[in-house]
Amino acid sequence: MPENPSPDVARPRITVLDVLRFLSELLAFGSLALWGFLAWPLPWSIVFGLGAPLVAILVWALFLSPRAVLHLHRDVRAVVELLVFVSATLALWALGLPWAGLSVGVFCVVVGVLHGRRGVR
Numbered sequence: 001m002p003e004n005p006s007p008d009v010a011r012p013r014i015t016v017l018d019v020l021r022f023l024s025e026l027l028a029f030g031s032l033a034l035w036g037f038l039a040w041p042l043p044w045s046i047v048f049g050l051g052a053p054l055v056a057i058l059v060w061a062l063f064l065s066p067r068a069v070l071h072l073h074r075d076v077r078a079v080v081e082l083l084v085f086v087s088a089t090l091a092l093w094a095l096g097l098p099w100a101g102l103s104v105g106v107f108c109v110v111v112g113v114l115h116g117r118r119g120v121r
Contacts, residue, residue, distance in 0.1 A: 021115050024108040025060065028088035029053040031104055035091030052091070056084050074116075081112050 036048030062069045063080045072080070085108040092101030 017111070017115055017118060020111045024085075024111040027104055028084055028108055029056055031088035031091050031101075032056050035095055038095055039091075056087065059084060078112075078116060082109070085109055085112065 030053070032052040033049055036050065036052040037045050039045075040048050059080065063072055064077060064084075085105060088108065089101045089105030092098075092104060
């Protein structure tokens, strides 16, 4: 039987904004994977389909995650985050899906701004 956590241990509270933030990350990584698999002929489609989201995930883990390996100034973090979201937007645009790209970009940037504002408080 699992032990109950001690009442002294505070668990982080997961908010709707945290869930939206996670969805925006998944949407960006999925857009890059879709671009990689559809925009290139075999065998490059496998390389870019797996490589593009892996690079974005690596950048996210190194600089942007809550447990980031390298801690950057808040403004630099915002620029790196914006680059990940812009790359996902441009990936969908390159597939001939400009409205999907703009929708993903707007959603991700709005969630990112709201999440960033929460961190400033």
